[in-house]
Amino acid sequence: MYVDLTMEIRDGAPVFPGYPRPTIRSWSTIERHGYYSNLLLMPEHVATHVDSPAHFVEGAPTIDAIPPERFFVRAVAIDFSDRPPMSEIGIRDFEERLPKGVEVGPGWAVLFRTGYDAYAGTDMWMRYPYIGEELAEHLAGTGIWSIGTDAPSPDHDPFNVHRILLPRGILIYESLTNLSRVVGRTFRLVALPIKIGGGSGAPVRAVAELE
Numbered sequence: 181m182y183v184d185l186t187m188e189i190r191d192g193a194p195v196f197p198g199y200p201r202p203t204i205r206s207w208s209t210i211e212r213h214g215y216y217s218n219l220l221l222m223p224e225h226v227a228t229h230v231d232s233p234a235h236f237v238e239g240a241p242t243i244d245a246i247p248p249e250r251f252f253v254r255a256v257a258i259d260f261s262d263r264p265p266m267s268e269i270g271i272r273d274f275e276e277r278l279p280k281g282v283e284v285g286p287g288w289a290v291l292f293r294t295g296y297d298a299y300a301g302t303d304m305w306m307r308y309p310y311i312g313e314e315l316a317e318h319l320a321g322t323g324i325w326s327i328g329t330d331a332p333s334p335d336h337d338p339f340n341v342h343r344i345l346l347p348r349g350i351l352i353y354e355s356l357t358n359l360s361r362v363v364g365r366t367f368r369l370v371a372l373p374i375k376i377g378g379g380s381g382a383p384v385r386a387v388a389e390l391e
Contacts, residue, residue, distance in 0.1 A: 197306065203222070256367075289327065289369050291329070293359035295360075
């Protein structure tokens with residue numbers, strides 16, 4: 181069974197404040213040209229996407245330099261959708277809700293469901309619960325390959341979780357969706373980005389393959 185965890189890229193879709201919204205325009209039509217295509221103008225960090233280390237670390241690997249096996253991982257999704265707005269998710273919260281018997285480590289992704297994908301484009305969207313710095317350090321110490329969230333970011337300005345994880349080569353997936361369908365479970369996550377030369381990140385098609 182497969183679950184699509186990807187937010188649709190559409191004209192005017194919401195983006196993290198400071199980025200331009202994507203623009204999609206018709207380029208050709210079957211009626212006029214004999215084939216259908218669109219023109220896209222959008223930032224790298226749009227809809228469901230992944231941050232490369234270069235996003236916050238000068239000289240670090242860009243998205244095209246990340247080995248493809250890093251985008252095929254064992255994953256666990258944990259539900260924090262009951263957390264108040266702007267609340268911190270700490271180590272104890274994580275340990276209490278990690279499914280029994282699951283030990284994350286190299287080759288794993290940890291996904292955080294906040295439920296804030298439902299607020300995309302509203303004022304509430306930017307009041308998402310966030311991962312605490314101690315938890316980020318703890319996860320980095322396990323050797324995981326990536327984290328993900330259905331919020332627009334795992335942290336808030338000054339983005340210290342980015343600064344903890346990305347220098348260690350831990351990828352960050354943002355604006356996932358449909359995590360309610362996989363919380364409390366382990367599965368294979370496939371989330372391949374567009375191979376943008378020199379990219380700080382890229383949109384992905386994220387899919388959970390359930391056993």
